[in-house]
Amino acid sequence: xxxxxxxxxxxxxxxxxxxxxxxxxxxxxxxxxxxxxxxxxxxxxxxxxxxxxxxxxxxxxxxxxxxxxxxxxxxxxxxxxxxxxxxxxxxxxxxxxxxxxxxxxxxxxxxxxxxxxxxxxxxxxxxxxxxxxxxxxxxxxxxxxxxxxxxxxxxxxxxxxxxxxxxxxxxxxxxxxxxxxxxxxxxxxxxxxxxxxxxxxxxxxxxxxxxxxxxxxxxxxxxxxxxxxxxxxxxxxxxxxxxxxxxxxxxxxxxxxxxxxxxxxxxxxxxxxxxxxxxxxxxxxxxxxxxxxxxxxxxxxxxxxxxxxxxxxxxxxxxxxxxxxxxxxxxxxxxxxxxxxxxxxxxxxxxxxxxxxxxxxxxxxxxxxxxxxxxxxxxxxxxxxxxxxxxxxxxxxxxxxxxxxxxxxxxxxxxxxxxxxxxxxxxxxxxxxxxxxxxxxxxxxxxxxxxxxxxxxxxxxxxxxxxxxxxxxxxxxxxxxxxxxxxxxxxxxxxxxxxxxxxxxxxxxxxxxxxxxxxxxxxxxxxxxxxxxxxxxxxxxxxxxxxxxxxxxxxxxxxxxxxxxxxxxxxxxxxxxxxxxxxxxxxxxxxxxxxxxxxxxxxxxxxxxxxxxxxxxxxxxxxxxxxxxxxxxxxxxxxxxxxxxxxxxxxxxxxxxxxxxxxxxxxxxxxxxxxxxxxxxxxxxxxxxxxxxxxxxxxxxxxxxxxxxxxxxxxxxxxxxx
Ligand code: SF4
Numbered sequence: 069x070x071x072x073x074x075x076x077x078x079x080x081x082x083x084x085x086x087x088x089x090x091x092x093x094x095x096x097x098x099x100x101x102x103x104x105x106x107x108x109x110x111x112x113x114x115x116x117x118x119x120x121x122x123x124x125x126x127x128x129x130x131x132x133x134x135x136x137x138x139x140x141x142x143x144x145x146x147x148x149x150x151x152x153x154x155x156x157x158x159x160x161x162x163x164x165x166x167x168x169x170x171x172x173x174x175x176x177x178x179x180x181x182x183x184x185x186x187x188x189x190x191x192x193x194x195x196x197x198x199x200x201x202x203x204x205x206x207x208x209x210x211x212x213x214x215x216x217x218x219x220x221x222x223x224x225x226x227x228x229x230x231x232x233x234x235x236x237x238x239x240x241x242x243x244x245x246x247x248x249x250x251x252x253x254x255x256x257x258x259x260x261x262x263x264x265x266x267x268x269x270x271x272x273x274x275x276x277x278x279x280x281x282x283x284x285x286x287x288x289x290x291x292x293x294x295x296x297x298x299x300x301x302x303x304x305x306x307x308x309x310x311x312x313x314x315x316x317x318x319x320x321x322x323x324x325x326x327x328x329x330x331x332x333x334x335x336x337x338x339x340x341x342x343x344x345x346x347x348x349x350x351x352x353x354x355x356x357x358x359x360x361x362x363x364x365x366x367x368x369x370x371x372x373x374x375x376x377x378x379x380x381x382x383x384x385x386x387x388x389x390x391x392x393x394x395x396x397x398x399x400x401x402x403x404x405x406x407x408x409x410x411x412x413x414x415x416x417x418x419x420x421x422x423x424x425x426x427x428x429x430x431x432x433x434x435x436x437x438x439x440x441x442x443x444x445x446x447x448x449x450x451x452x453x454x455x456x457x458x459x460x461x462x463x464x465x466x467x468x469x470x471x472x473x474x475x476x477x478x479x480x481x482x483x484x485x486x487x488x489x490x491x492x493x494x495x496x497x498x499x500x501x502x503x504x505x506x507x508x509x510x511x512x513x514x515x516x517x518x519x520x521x522x523x524x525x526x527x528x529x530x531x532x533x534x535x536x537x538x539x540x541x542x543x544x545x546x547x548x549x550x551x552x553x554x555x556x557x558x559x560x561x562x563x564x565x566x567x568x569x570x571x572x573x574x575x576x577x578x579x580x581x582x583x584x585x586x587x588x589x590x591x592x593x594x595x596x597x598x599x600x601x602x603x604x605x606x607x608x609x610x611x612x613x614x615x616x617x618x619x620x621x622x623x624x625x626x627x628x629x630x631x632x633x634x635x636x637x638x639x640x641x642x643x644x645x646x647x648x649x650x651x652x653x654x655x656x657x658x659x660x661x662x663x664x665x666x667x668x669x670x671x672x673x674x675x676x677x678x679x680x681x682x683x684x685x686x687x688x689x690x691x692x693x694x695x696x697x698x699x700x701x702x703x704x705x706x707x708x709x710x711x712x713x714x715x716x717x718x719x720x721x722x723x724x725x726x727x728x729x730x731x732x733x734x735x736x737x738x739x740x741x742x743x744x745x746x747x748x749x750x751x752x753x754x755x756x757x758x759x760x761x762x763x764x765x766x767x768x769x770x771x772x773x774x775x776x777x778x779x780x781x782x783x784x785x786x787x788x789x790x
Pocket of ligand 1: 392394413436
């Protein structure tokens, strides 16, 4: 297919100082959990986007010194020659695809807890971090300022040596340069504090020094937050950001413009629950109005019409994407080829970000099961090897996210015939109703993308309105059987806090309900007063609270945890979720677990009350968001009752289960489960995942011998001096 001419503007080249981007697509700095210490995972991850058409790709935040150590989170690091070598692999691979490589030089100040390096971070003023716990910086004197500026210069020189085309002097998300610019962080009374000119001095000098150090063949990028949403003391657009842009515009080759500070950075990495795409555009346009340099900016861009409009209207020069590039590294190429219905659109769930917040590699993605798996499992998001056992028919029972993904990948791997059988009248499983929860409309893309892809596959047949029992499966005629029957919310209050059911919890009663019943079956929530028992800790309890409160119910949200939906802190949804529920008048009851549910009341005790004093909450209805259970009856019957021998006699060579049917987890994990099995359906034992490549140091025996000898010598010296 040909590109739609209205998208031509997206494929114009852009000059960034001495470098040229071949089009307007830029992968913004974003974390992936690989840093500099998993160099091949890092390189393959970024290179996939370059292969998919991105004209430039950046590292995540890249620490310039052990003083800027974000452990337990994973940043890139450019501290020494080893880091140069490791990051040069990424640069080389990007260059092979004709993309520019960018490095986001980062000094975190008080936001760097330095748990590995045990250094003391420096900052404009000695105020602890508003993001980390118990992280105090050292207040910088003039010598400190010169020392840290030299760190930027040295790191920039190393970045250039690694092969980076663009180096950042990164300030936004409340990092050091922007801390100097912002009265919230900068309480100084010397020439680095007070007036705008003084507060801008550190950043301006640092940009000047970095620019002088890297010469005229490396572009300088500056990433600035134009509004921290912190009121008077925070960075403000008119007072701080625009005058700063005007002050240093002559030094900068490209502006990277966003919003927010670090403590609520979900205002920038916006969950779709609260913001549509292009949310930052007014601030980006404001910078563009005072700058003579190209402006790039994020906005969770997935819609090429909106991208083209942002460029044509003069608000933006370069479409910068983070999450849409994770969800679909081939976004530019698909737009270029006019294959818009093949775009795997980001749903704005921020599960990718949750992994960084938790601190563990790799990044994962709800939509793209291959994200983070490019090197370690060798997975490509768009290419699939024909299966060695493609001459088989596969029966996939259940068309939820896992079953759809599995059927789609099996179809793309060329299986003779894939039969996707579903008891309901359409595909989607729980994802048919989850997008109907408040704010989650974009999550429907999980189903929509797969539906379109499945429809294109001639060897995949969708069979709705068909509930297969074990006999039906055995006699179906498929050689491979995959059960993907999902999960259900416990109807008896079974939960991970008490590891027990709740007396009186029985969802067959009219006043006790589960999420499946409310959203999937339309069971009426009786009365006005509703108690939601949430032992799950993610989106379901709070989403139902919002829905029912919006419908006029008086909602009490009770959890055994210290606060509601703690996982939403990792997805950056928590602050606005709290605001919303507070505004709706939802009562929050933390640290409580029901001891019994009665008609008209929920009786509960504080989880730390050793004497178990009970209190009662009026409840016309009680909603059980306690835990999910695998819907495994069919699988158990096939395996335990019919038995594998009897199945083999019917011609079934193998039986597998995937997704929530195996264990209820994140939607991303259910999708991964279906994808993984389909990728490995021809492995020696598809039930067991193939080992993935690990990037770890395996010491050379000679190194071990040398280190032990050194240690023994040291111990001997210590013994003598003692
Ligand atoms: Fe988008 Fe969610 Fe994937 Fe992140 S995890 S890229 S927000 S779909």
